[in-house]
Amino acid sequence: MAVLARAPAGRLEALLDAVGERPAYTLLRAPESGLVMVRGRIGGGGAAFNLGEMTVTRCAVCIDSGPIGHAYVTGRASRRAELAALVDALMQDPARTEALEARVIAPLEQEQADRQAQRAGKAAATRVQFFAMQTMRT
Amino acid sequence: MAYVAVKGGETAIDAAHAWLAEERRGDTATKPLSVAQVQEQLGRAVDRVMAEGSLYDRQLAALAIKQAQGDLIEAVFLLRAYRTTLPRFAHSKPVETDAMRIERRISAIFKDLPGGQVLGPTSDYTHRLLDFSLLDEDGAVACPPPVAGETEPMPRVSDILRYEGLLEADTAGPGDPGDLTREPLAFPAGRDVRLQALARGDEGFVLGLGYSTQRGYGGTHPFAGEIRMGEVSVEIEPAELGFVIDIGDLVLTECQMVTQFKGTKTVPPQFTRGYGLVFGFHERKAMAMALVDRAMRAAELGEDATAPAQDIEFVLYHCDNIEATGFVEHLKLPHYVDFQSELQNVRRMRAAAEAAE
Numbered sequence: 001m002a003v004l005a006r007a008p009a010g011r012l013e014a015l016l017d018a019v020g021e022r023p024a025y026t027l028l029r030a031p032e033s034g035l036v037m038v039r040g041r042i043g044g045g046g047a048a049f050n051l052g053e054m055t056v057t058r059c060a061v062c063i064d065s066g067p068i069g070h071a072y073v074t075g076r077a078s079r080r081a082e083l084a085a086l087v088d089a090l091m092q093d094p095a096r097t098e099a100l101e102a103r104v105i106a107p108l109e110q111e112q113a114d115r116q117a118q119r120a121g122k123a124a125a126t127r128v129q130f131f132a133m134q135t136m137r138t
Numbered sequence: 139m140a141y142v143a144v145k146g147g148e149t150a151i152d153a154a155h156a157w158l159a160e161e162r163r164g165d166t167a168t169k170p171l172s173v174a175q176v177q178e179q180l181g182r183a184v185d186r187v188m189a190e191g192s193l194y195d196r197q198l199a200a201l202a203i204k205q206a207q208g209d210l211i212e213a214v215f216l217l218r219a220y221r222t223t224l225p226r227f228a229h230s231k232p233v234e235t236d237a238m239r240i241e242r243r244i245s246a247i248f249k250d251l252p253g254g255q256v257l258g259p260t261s262d263y264t265h266r267l268l269d270f271s272l273l274d275e276d277g278a279v280a281c282p283p284p285v286a287g288e289t290e291p292m293p294r295v296s297d298i299l300r301y302e303g304l305l306e307a308d309t310a311g312p313g314d315p316g317d318l319t320r321e322p323l324a325f326p327a328g329r330d331v332r333l334q335a336l337a338r339g340d341e342g343f344v345l346g347l348g349y350s351t352q353r354g355y356g357g358t359h360p361f362a363g364e365i366r367m368g369e370v371s372v373e374i375e376p377a378e379l380g381f382v383i384d385i386g387d388l389v390l391t392e393c394q395m396v397t398q399f400k401g402t403k404t405v406p407p408q409f410t411r412g413y414g415l416v417f418g419f420h421e422r423k424a425m426a427m428a429l430v431d432r433a434m435r436a437a438e439l440g441e442d443a444t445a446p447a448q449d450i451e452f453v454l455y456h457c458d459n460i461e462a463t464g465f466v467e468h469l470k471l472p473h474y475v476d477f478q479s480e481l482q483n484v485r486r487m488r489a490a491a492e493a494a495e
Contacts, residue, residue, distance in 0.1 A: 002371070002384035035221065036374055036385070037229040038194065039315065040337075040415045042329055044294055044392060047311020048232045049330035050319075051337050052417055054194035054372065056227060056385060070379060072227075074372065074386030075195060116239060121284025123241050123368075126257040130249060 004084040005073045007108045012083040015104045021090055028068060029060040031078035057081040067092035162207050176200035185389075185418025186210055190459060191217030192319070192338040194388050194417050211340075211459050218460055228374040231382060235392045235415070236294050238368040242419075245295050246362040247396060253292030258367060259419075295364035296394050296411060305396070305409045325451055332434055332454065336427045337416055339457030347433070347447040347457075348426035356433045356445030363396035363411065367419050391420045395428035402440050410439060 004012075016022060035053040042049055058072045059081035069089025071081045087104060090096050163170065177184060177200035187199040191214040199217060206212035242258025245251055257263075299305040315330035323331070336344060351357055369387040376383065393414035401407035412432025414424035433447035446452055456462060 005383075005385045006387070032225075034225045034227040035193075036227055036372065037317070037319075038372060038388065039230050039232040040235070040333070040390075041232045041308065042311065042333060043308040043411055043413045044235050044296060044394065044415075046308030047315065047330065049315045049333045050229070050317045051233075051334065051390075051415060052189070052192040052194060053221060053226070053319075054388060055198065055224070056374075058227060058376075060378075070376070072374060072376060072383060072385045074388070075197070117286075118284055119241060120239065120289050121286055122281065123256050123258055124285035124289060125282050126242075126259075127285075128255040128257065 009080040025061045025063045031059040031081045033076045059085040061085045187213045189417040190214040231373040233370045240368040242367040245364045253290045340459035341423045345426040348429035356448040358397040360395045363394040367391040391424040393424035393428040
């Protein structure tokens, strides 16, 4: 679900089309935008406090064969939430799990890891290398 | 005094709104500004509006900035108003900043710390000279290649110092934290509510107060123990699922200010901390917040509370720029009857004074 929550709608559409998995489904809960109150910890590791809210969109779908898929994604993103819920539902069908894992989740996971590695690499390039200064006293 | 209903001005207001829209658009010979451009290219303004609007949504903040013609407090107002139209689904698990995917992390108290000093996309070392090359519409940007390889873990400086017992430890608190969007402020306000208020407080106000503590009004000699910025995951536990799920990321800036504390009869001398945590890349605010957080702990730590920044009530009642702008700007509204009564009063007093001569 963490991977699906971060997937752009366009990528989800494309990957689902590539797998050829677009069964009919019904919306149990149409995409709905709302808020999550984000909490922090006092001092970084202490008791919780309310930092502020963020927008989220949730959706629940049901495919005809039964399984219910849920999604909560950040932002106001109806299509993204709906597609993420659909994949979540499809994943619960044992006949489909493997193909979806390999052809939808794995590529998305790789893209997300690449993006993170890219940013981590940029950060690493700004890491300070200290050089000891020669002092007058020897 | 009673308010008197007055009608009129509709046409004038309509015309004012129309002119406002035209002014917002500016000279039509220039290209219109897209919300995506604001979101991507005015990131620090977006961060500030999200922090003070207390709503993390980059696109909405960018829209608010465009709509408010770059008036950031007006943009915060728009975001706060929009927020009230949405239901709250859940609260998150407390975000874990020690697991932050670091983009910037510096410490002013330890040079060589695990994970190192990572500058990130900072303007700290720029010369503050206007860069006229930006006048060109499409100046290409060259970034040095990323450095590959495993990144070292970056424990928080506060966790490093804590091993020696020289730094006060974080304490777990009871149950649900207070929420000033749900319950009105009550005093004495707990540190949870104070941090919430500061996180959404006006940057200028919090900065000024933080500065005042450095200049001696409630002075505690602070060190920037650590500042870190990067992405953290947000996790919630929806009732219908019954387990915790990761719903995405947000960018936070955290600041730990470290301050000497001479101790009491029961507590040995040690370092205490002020804490700052804000939405986005928003370092000045996080630092100021940490200073003011520490100042407001004066009473708790047995220090004299004499300065404005140490006065919890003063800080919390005045740090919110939407409340502040509402009360200051309400003076624009008609006070015709108010003023008539004052006018009569002054005339009467003057007549009485003249008669007495």
